[in-house]
Amino acid sequence: MKILMYGWEFPPHISGGLGVACFGLTRALADKGHQITFVVPRLESPDNTPHLDLVGVNQFPLNPASDEQAHFISRQIEALSGTIDTETISSPLSPYLTKEQYLLELQRLEARRDEIRAQQEDENGFMLDMSGDYGPNLMTEIMRYASVAGSIASRVPHDIIHAHDWLTMLAGIEARNISGAPLVVHVHATEFDRSGVQVNQAIYDIERHGMEQADQVIAVSHYTKETLVRHYGISPDKIAVVHNAVTREFAPHATDYQRQTREKVVLFLGRITFQKGPDYFVEAAARVLAARDDVRFVMAGSGDMAPRMIERIAELKLGRKFHFTGFLRGSEVEKIFRESDVYVMPSVSEPFGISPLEAMHYDVPVIISKTSGVAEVLHSALKVDFWDVDELASKILAVLSHEPLRREMIEHGAEELKALQWSTAAIQVTDVYAALKNR
Amino acid sequence: MVHVCFYFQVHQPNRLKKYSFFHIGRDHFYEDDNKNRSILQRVAERCYLPANQLMRDLIERHQGAFRIAFSLTGTVVEQLKKFSPITLDSFKALVDTGCVELLDETYNHSLAFLFSREEFREQVAAHRALMRREFGITPTTFRNTELIYNNDLALEVEKMGYQVILAEGADRIMDWRSPNYCYQPQPCTELKLLLKNYKLSDDLAFRFSNRNWESYxxxxxxxxxxxxxxxxxGETINLFMDYETFGEHQWRESGIFDFxxxxxxQVLRHxxxxxxxxxxxxxxxSPTARLDVPDFVSWADQERDLTAWKGNHLQNDALEAVYQMQSDVMATGNEELIHTWRSLQTSDHFYYMCTKWFSDGDVHKYFNPYSSPYDAYINYQNxxxxFESQLLPQSHTQKK
Incomplete structure (x- = not known):
């Protein structure tokens, strides 16, 4: 089938798990014979992804017809919530970017504003600037993105429209308005996962509208499906669960690695935000270190809670044993996994959570919170309630103390990873497509 | 003449409470008394009491023609005494009819035979003493934990003076032979071997309420x-199963009691x-043939071997750890410590650590108080x- 897919990011330009998941899924779908056009907001370098057509919205000239569409879309969004201020939506929308990165990006855009405008007016049509980053002017971008999506739908032949997360849902709806093809909305995370109780109403409205409009919803876990049913009132019959898998190419396995740390290392890797539960990791670390001091804790990542975590560690006087690495990339990620004896994901709310799978790929046993989608597919992980720091500490100590436990988890983990293939997910997604086509 | 031979296993483990790393050295009581009490009382209410009543009625109605056997572990007898004495009395009343045989096994429903002959003999002796004390009976038939059996066990049991031993009639050991005859274990001269007819036993124990079963x-x-x-x-049909088949594994609503x-x-019509x-x-x-069983068989899972308790790193490590303590525990001479140590040998602790998720995982899950085998292992090791810290000389002399 021909699939018109909308995403917000795609490797190598990624800031989180969404891009990785899109890459894994699209490649497996391509292997099944689907032809995919993947639309991202911005494409700087030419597309060299062999398995699909990667298209940047910034490359598309906007013709007058679709300009009208843009107005139409804006009106639709206003009707949807009535309250969306398109210019001044502020920062809680930024699931992946750090504050510092925001500011840099903002400055960059400011600096280029006149230049861009000049450039746009210079061109034949009108080129939208799609920064593709999540920032304060995100809502404006979403709407512009949605409007241009229309013009792409009219040019790219497709049987199915597939939109990933709220960022692209309006684009998906608009594409369907134009082509009439069935719309699949794929939910990787909801506003409840990102913000906890302080839900951004505008985003919630878009998510809900997108799922209501969709012909079919795909959730990355039963955990997420339950959220969609409970908090968004979506009928469970409309939601298919397709678990994520591992994209092995991101983590080539070298067996001759020499560890540098002689002490035991316990790793947290992820955004240091409310959703990821870094504070529970810190409290558990204090308990573990009270029991044995030959352990080091590493918190890798960045996020708005980082300063508070650093202060708390100082207050507990654990700085000698607890290390912050900041945001890690590529080879640094691999290195930190290889230095670790146990990986902990104490997420408060994790729609899926692909990083434990990556840790397991490096033969690192994992402890994960029960409130995660990945807990549904992993047997070879220890599972805890994120708030139960005593239990978390006890389990960290158990993995560090009992070699047979570690070995059993690693051996079973390797078997389980083999079973978590994107090809399985692609079969399930294909079934969803087929059911929509035959409807 | 064909004998229909029912033997029911009655066992409840002493489940451990949630015991985290931070309890170590601070809390020397390991069992989850509340859970053990509530499970025992539930099972007594759903199974033991109504089933005992039913068996009693049947024995009376058939005037001695209906006969059955029980094996009650030491742990379940202890729990009955503690949490449900009337249930223990109802077992005693059944035994008093003279139509009920009691079997011997290891007191703690343990895997001691696999690790220590001495410990095995001690636990069997303790069970035998318990049967005499509670029921006034000295058993002559032996069944090892979960029907774990091989030639060596048969020889040991014969030396201990038993006349009959029970085992699983697994295809692997039976080959073309029928379980419906009496056999003699390969190395024995006196001991007789009765084998479970697993098909007919499992029809009741596992399939009775299965609506997808062709015979439902x-x-x-x-x-x-x-x-x-x-x-x-054949000369005997050996129907061996958990007593909890009645009312617990097969609910009352399935009609198992009426059946x-x-x-x-119906049987006696013939x-x-x-x-x-x-x-x-x-x-x-008399034995129809000798049966050579060099490798262990059991009645558990599809494999019918030891892998339900001794099949992965977790189980092997935990088993070795507990049996390694034998000399240190015995050296204390402290009965309370010895009792606790034996309670930690109960096979269920290791069954909970089984990681055969894909084949028999479901049945393991059903019987498992832990949400994962890792949790079971961690709790047990804690x-x-x-327990090990209590074995240090100064701590147990203080205790005395």
């Missing part, structure tokens, strides 16, 4: 006709059929660490 619903007439079909091709209430009558206990079957039949 199973009537007493139909089942009796299957038993009668053995006539001329059982009518079964003896003039060549009678109910007998294992000792009676052994006395009435308990063991505390």
């Amino acid at each position: 619903p199973l009537s007493p007439e139909k089942y009796a006709s299957w038993l009668h079909a053995v006539s001329g091709a 059982m209430a009518q079964l003896p009558e 003039p060549d059929f009678r109910f007998s206990t294992p000792a009676e079957v052994a006395a009435a039949t 308990v063991l660490a505390d």
